Amino acid sequence: MLRRATMHAPRNLRANGPMAPRNDHVSPRMSRHDDYYCYVAQVALKANASNTWYLDSGCSRHMTENKSFFETLVMEDGGFVTFGDGSKKKVKGKGNISIPGLPSLPNALYVDGLQANLISISHLSDEGLSVMFGKVDCSILKENGQVLLKGKKSSDNCYCLESNVFSCNLSTSEQIDVWHQRLGHMNYRDLKVLERLNVVRGLPKLGKKVEGVCGPYQQGKQTKSVHKKGKYLSTKELLELLHMDLMGPIQIESLGGRRYILVVIDDFSWFTWTYFLREKSEAFEKFKMLCVKIQNEKTSHIKSIKKIRSDHGKEFENASFENFCNSLGISHEFSAPRTPQQNGVVERKNRVLQDMARVMLISNKVPRNLWAEAINTACYIGNRVFLRPGTKQTSYELWKGRKPNVDGEIWIATHSTIISI
Incomplete structure (x- = not known):
């Protein structure tokens, strides 16, 4: 009636x-x-x-x-x-x-x-x-x-x-689990920190974690050792230092035929970019693409790259790379051989991206050749939800100058792949 x-x-x-x-x-x-x-x-x-x-x-x-x-x-x-x-x-x-x-x-x-x-x-x-x-x-x-x-x-x-x-009327315990999965199986403690500090838009009030362990999280993030986290800012502005590293070859080709991942992270904000390569030799072209992208995003607080740091891999240590950096006034530092700890920021980020991607692939039972899409999604989420150590701001806010909005389709859903980047 x-x-x-x-x-x-x-x-x-x-x-x-x-x-x-x-x-x-x-x-x-x-x-x-x-x-x-x-x-x-x-x-x-x-x-x-x-x-x-x-x-x-x-x-x-x-x-x-x-x-x-x-x-x-x-x-x-x-x-x-x-x-x-x-x-x-x-x-x-x-x-x-x-x-x-x-x-x-x-x-x-x-x-x-x-x-x-x-x-x-x-x-x-x-x-x-x-x-x-x-x-x-x-x-x-x-x-x-x-x-x-x-x-x-x-x-x-x-x-x-x-x-x-x-899911309009989720209980608070169900709701926090939904956001845990939605944000790449983010640590419950860090998720509550995001809520408490109000550093992102679109995140509702969350309840307490339900009893039990997230199976995919436990399976996907098993490890033998950890890298020590940096607590303080070692740089004073954006682009003062970029950390670079190449992961691969990945055992399974991606949907687009890629086998390598170039990861670049800004030391000041920890804002991260990922590029997918068929061969190691493509790293130089991808770096040039990033330089153009940064040039187009230039604002009063985003200036020019001053220094980059990488290992001695041939994809980074070559004449083309050196000449390009010299032409832009970019200083290129190298870590000591067999000492990845000297480039620990990007090494740690590599592990975080792999862990998040692995958990999403396991929990959603999607084909493993979607690893590139999962890595890309993990990078997108990480920029918006992880706080830069030593600050109470996300990498996105430090880079863009505004709070991120997490209330969007940025996650690999339970029944289908949804990546809106």
């Missing part, structure tokens, strides 16, 4: 008629207890349907009675909702809802006793999203036309999103 409901406005707004335009910018002289003005649809739901979200074109605010959905919530007397049968529900607060599998829902209302979770189509439009309705389903689209979410038409002729499909 579908009933119409009205959320009443104060008298000075009601005078404009029930179809008056929405006005979010209320005069400062008005009481903070002013009621909101809009129409919503209230659906008579079964008791077990509390995790369903309904798309409503007549609702000017997202609203729910479930406090656990809110990332931030300010409790306040925000008016009331009166339904067609005369019953009333109090608006007890307002905040932002952030749930994996749903678009961000800002300025949502906490309505005590509301029987349905309502998504305002007009507010989705304000966020740059659009909704397309079909005979049996609906789609929420980004501005570029990409499908963000899909819903279905319910038996009561309403369009909705089911939480058991889109």
